[in-house]
Amino acid sequence: MARVGALAAxxxxxxxxPLLRLTGITKRFGDxxxxxxxxxxxxxxxxxxxxxxxxxGKSTLVSILFGHYAADAGSIEVEGRALxxxxxxxxxxxxxxxVHQHFTLADNLSVLDNVMLGTEPxxxxxxxxxxxxxxxLQVAQRFGLRVEPDARVGELSVGERQRVEILKALLRGxxxxxxDEPTAVLTPQESASLFATxxxxxxxxxxxxxxxxxxxEVLAVADRIVVLRAGRAVARLDAAAATRxxxxxxMVGRAVAAVARERRAADSALxxxxxxxxxxxxxxxxxxxxxxxxxxxxxxxxxxxxxxxxGQQALADLLSGVLALDEGTLEVAGRALAAxxxxxxxxxxxxxxxxxxxxxxxxxxxxxxxALLERYTSRRFARYGVLLRERAIEHAQRIVERFDxxxxxxxxxxxxxxxxxGGNLQKLILGRALTxxxxxxxxxxxxxxxxxxxGLDVGAVADVHxxxxxxxxxxxxxxxxxxxxxxxxxxxxxxxxxxxxxxxxALPRDEWSLATLGLAMGASDGGAAAPRAGHDAP
Amino acid sequence: MAVxxxxxxxxxxxxxxxxxxxxxxxxxxxxxxxxxxxxxxLLVAWAGAxxxxxxxxxxxxxxxxxxxxxxxxxxxxxxxxxxxxxAVAFRARLYNIGAEGQLYAGALAAVAVGGxxxxxxxxxxxxxxxPLMIAAACAAGALLLLGPAWLKLRLGVDEVxxxxxxxxxxxxxxxxxxxxxxxxxxxxxxxxxxxxAEPLQLGKLIxxxxxxxxxxxxxxxxxxxxxxxxxxxxxxxxxxxxxxxxAAAFAGMPVAAVVWKTALMSGALAGLAGAVEVAGRAGYVxxxxxxxxxxxxxxxxxxxxxxPLGVVVAAVFVAGMLVGADSxxxxxxxxxxxxxxxxxxxxxxxxxxxxxxxxxxxxx
Numbered sequence: 054m055a056r057v058g059a060l061a062a063x064x065x066x067x068x069x070x071p072l073l074r075l076t077g078i079t080k081r082f083g084d085x086x087x088x089x090x091x092x093x094x095x096x097x098x099x100x101x102x103x104x105x106x107x108x109x110g111k112s113t114l115v116s117i118l119f120g121h122y123a124a125d126a127g128s129i130e131v132e133g134r135a136l137x138x139x140x141x142x143x144x145x146x147x148x149x150x151x152v153h154q155h156f157t158l159a160d161n162l163s164v165l166d167n168v169m170l171g172t173e174p175x176x177x178x179x180x181x182x183x184x185x186x187x188x189x190l191q192v193a194q195r196f197g198l199r200v201e202p203d204a205r206v207g208e209l210s211v212g213e214r215q216r217v218e219i220l221k222a223l224l225r226g227x228x229x230x231x232x233d234e235p236t237a238v239l240t241p242q243e244s245a246s247l248f249a250t251x252x253x254x255x256x257x258x259x260x261x262x263x264x265x266x267x268x269x270e271v272l273a274v275a276d277r278i279v280v281l282r283a284g285r286a287v288a289r290l291d292a293a294a295a296t297r298x299x300x301x302x303x304m305v306g307r308a309v310a311a312v313a314r315e316r317r318a319a320d321s322a323l324x325x326x327x328x329x330x331x332x333x334x335x336x337x338x339x340x341x342x343x344x345x346x347x348x349x350x351x352x353x354x355x356x357x358x359x360x361x362x363x364g365q366q367a368l369a370d371l372l373s374g375v376l377a378l379d380e381g382t383l384e385v386a387g388r389a390l391a392a393x394x395x396x397x398x399x400x401x402x403x404x405x406x407x408x409x410x411x412x413x414x415x416x417x418x419x420x421x422x423x424a425l426l427e428r429y430t431s432r433r434f435a436r437y438g439v440l441l442r443e444r445a446i447e448h449a450q451r452i453v454e455r456f457d458x459x460x461x462x463x464x465x466x467x468x469x470x471x472x473x474x475g476g477n478l479q480k481l482i483l484g485r486a487l488t489x490x491x492x493x494x495x496x497x498x499x500x501x502x503x504x505x506x507x508g509l510d511v512g513a514v515a516d517v518h519x520x521x522x523x524x525x526x527x528x529x530x531x532x533x534x535x536x537x538x539x540x541x542x543x544x545x546x547x548x549x550x551x552x553x554x555x556x557x558x559a560l561p562r563d564e565w566s567l568a569t570l571g572l573a574m575g576a577s578d579g580g581a582a583a584p585r586a587g588h589d590a591p
Numbered sequence: 592m593a594v595x596x597x598x599x600x601x602x603x604x605x606x607x608x609x610x611x612x613x614x615x616x617x618x619x620x621x622x623x624x625x626x627x628x629x630x631x632x633l634l635v636a637w638a639g640a641x642x643x644x645x646x647x648x649x650x651x652x653x654x655x656x657x658x659x660x661x662x663x664x665x666x667x668x669x670x671x672x673x674x675x676x677x678a679v680a681f682r683a684r685l686y687n688i689g690a691e692g693q694l695y696a697g698a699l700a701a702v703a704v705g706g707x708x709x710x711x712x713x714x715x716x717x718x719x720x721x722p723l724m725i726a727a728a729c730a731a732g733a734l735l736l737l738g739p740a741w742l743k744l745r746l747g748v749d750e751v752x753x754x755x756x757x758x759x760x761x762x763x764x765x766x767x768x769x770x771x772x773x774x775x776x777x778x779x780x781x782x783x784x785x786x787x788a789e790p791l792q793l794g795k796l797i798x799x800x801x802x803x804x805x806x807x808x809x810x811x812x813x814x815x816x817x818x819x820x821x822x823x824x825x826x827x828x829x830x831x832x833x834x835x836x837x838a839a840a841f842a843g844m845p846v847a848a849v850v851w852k853t854a855l856m857s858g859a860l861a862g863l864a865g866a867v868e869v870a871g872r873a874g875y876v877x878x879x880x881x882x883x884x885x886x887x888x889x890x891x892x893x894x895x896x897x898x899p900l901g902v903v904v905a906a907v908f909v910a911g912m913l914v915g916a917d918s919x920x921x922x923x924x925x926x927x928x929x930x931x932x933x934x935x936x937x938x939x940x941x942x943x944x945x946x947x948x949x950x951x952x953x954x955x
Contacts, residue, residue, distance in 0.1 A: 429824055
C-alpha cells in the first residue's frame, strides 16, 4: 500500500517537468523505418492518445518505451532521468506499466496469483499472500476496479481480465500506464467504464498513454492526441480542438470516403442460401453454440456482432466445414453438408477465416501454392496425381493481378507467402476463395467471412469490403462475423448479436442503434463468471 | 544526452531478416564448416595427436582412394535410405524416430521371405522371390510405423515417444528371432539368422569391394522422392500438411490420409534399408548389423534440410567421416568417437547457420 501513497506524493512533487519525454526515437527493421524521429512529452495528470492506422508505428514506439526493443536513435527520460534502452526491468522500475492488447495472464491461476506473479523473490519460502491481497483490494477500490481476488482468471470475462492487467501494473508501482488498443475486446459500455477509471487515475496524478485507431474513443478519453503515420508524428493537438474528420485525414494522409452501400429491404422472396435450425455445438461440458437459428438469403449481408469469445469461432468453424453440429440442422442451398472443408468448397462456399496466418494460408509455401490450396485436386491443375505447375502458376498470377496482391517482389508468385503483409495476404485468400478453377470468377453461394478486415490498414479494408459487396451484388450471400461495429453498421442488411453461444434474431440494420447493439452484446458478457463482477453498466 | 549501453548475457534476441544478403548464403555453410573444424581440432589435440595429420588421415581414409570411396559409399547406402525415410516423414511433421527399428524389421522380413529354412520356406524362382522379399521388407517397416501414426491421429499420442520406444522392442524381437526360429544352426551358437538364398543377394558394383547395387536403388529412390515432393499432388499435400496442418485441413486437404501415406512411405524406406543391407552385405541378420543407421538417418536428413537430393550428399559426408575416422584411429590412436563428434558438431553448426540465414541475432 505504501507504494500507492508514495505515488500520489511523487505526482505532486513532479508537477514541474514532464513525467516522460521521448526525444527523436528512431527504429528501423531492415528497410522499414518503423519510427522516424518521434518526440513527445507526457505530463502527470493527462491522457495522451497515440492515434494511427495499423502499421503506423504505434506498437513499435511503446515497445521501445517499455524496453522490448532498443531504439536505433533517440532517448527516453522519465522525470528527467535517462532510461537505459532495451531493458523492461528498468522501465518497470521507473514506473512504466503496460497493458498489452493480448493479455499476459495465466488462465489457470487466481487473480491474486496473477497479480503477485513475478513480484516475489524465489528464495522466500513463505509468500506474503495476506499482505498482497490487502494491497490488491485497496488499489482496486481506489480506482473502482472491482475484482474477486480468488477467482480463476480463466473464468473471467475479457473486461474483467483487462482490469486484472491494469491492477497488475498498478501494484508494480506504475505511474505511467500504457494501454495498447484496450477497447478492442470491450463492449461500448465496458469501454465507457474503462474510460471513467482512466479519468480517475489521471486525476490522482498518473499519466496514461492510450493507443488506438478509433477516432471516437480517442476524442472521448484523451487530453492530447499525437497522430502517427508511417512512423512519424504528423500531428499533435489538444483533444478539445480536434475534430473527427481532421483526425482521420491526419491519420490516413488524405480525405477518407467511408464505404457505403445501398441496403436491401428484407425480402422473403429471395432464396434461402444457408439455414441453421436449433444448431447446438458442445465442447466438453460447455455449450459453444446454443440453439442457433439463422437464415441467410442470396444477395444479402447478414452480420453477426458480438464481443470476442462468445461463440463466433464455433459459428465460423461450423459454417466452414471444420466443426460438426451436435444437435439441430444445417443446410446450404437446401442440402445438408458434411463437416468436411472439401464438401463446403465443392458446394461453392467461400470461406475467409479469422486467423489469416494460422488457418488461411501456409507461410512457408510459395504464393502460387497458397493460391492453389483449395483447388489442387481439380482436373485443371492435376492429372494422374501430377501437378500441372505452369497452369497453377498462371492461375495464381491471375489472382494476384485481379486482386492486387503486392509484395511478392521480383520472385512474383514464387515468393514465400510469409513475405506478404496482412492486407495482401487477405487479398490473396479472398482471391483464392472467389476465383474458380476454370479461368473465370465463380459466384459463391455463400461467403463466410470471419473478421475479414481485422488488423488491416484503411486502404486494404476498403478493398476487402468492395470485393465482398461485389460478390453480394452478383448474388452471393455474405455472412459477416465481426467484432468491429463500424464495419457491421457499414455493410450489413441484417444484424444478429451473439452472446455466450446464443444468437438473437437477425433484425434489419435500421432497427439497431449503437446503444441497443451494445446492450445486446453485453447481455451476458463472455466468461462463465457472469453473476460476479460481471457487468458495468455505465 | 549520453545513452548508457550495457551488454551482457541474456539480452540476445532474434529478429527476422527482411532479406538475406547474398554473401550470407555462402558464408553460412563455410562458417559452419570452419566452426566444426575448430571445435574438433581442439578435441584431436586434446587426444594428443597432431591435428593436421589426423585430419589428413581422416580425409584420406574416407575419400582418398578407390578403396576408401567404395567403403564410404557402401556405408552411405543404408544411410541414404534411412535419411530419405526420415526426410519424407519430417516434411509432413511426422517425427519418425523409429527408422532403426523399421530397418531391423525390414531385415527380418527379408530373411523370413528369402531365407529358405528359418524363413517361410518358399522355394520360388529368384525373379519372383526377390521382389517379394523387397516388398515384405517395405511392408514390415511400414507396418511398424502404422501403430504410432494411428495413435497420433486418433489419440494425439506423441509419435516421437512411440517410434523411439518401438526401436527397443524390435531389437528385442530380433534378438529372440536370432536365438529362436531364425537361428542359423551352423553359426556355432552365434546369434545370427539364416542367410537369404544366394541368388537373392545383390550384385557387386565393383570387383574386390563391398560396394553393391543397393547404392543404385538408394540413388534412384532419392531422385524419385525429390520428384514426388516437387511435382505430385501427394508431394504438395505432404509439404502443405508439414508446414501448417491446420491451414491444410481448412483448405480441404485430407490431413489424416496424408499422414497415413507419409507413414507408409517412411516406414517402407527404412524397411528397405534393412533388406538392402541384408541382401547387399552379409546375407543374414545380426544384432549389430546396423551401427545406428536409423538414428544417423535423422542427422543425415537434418543436414540435408530434409531435401531428398541433399540426403545423398549428407549421407556420403557422414559415411566418409565414419570410415575415415576408423583409419585415422588406427594410424594416430585418436578414438573413432571423433567421427561422431565431428558429425554432431557439424549438424549443430549447420542448424545454427540455417537459423542465421533467416534470422538476425541482436545483442542489446
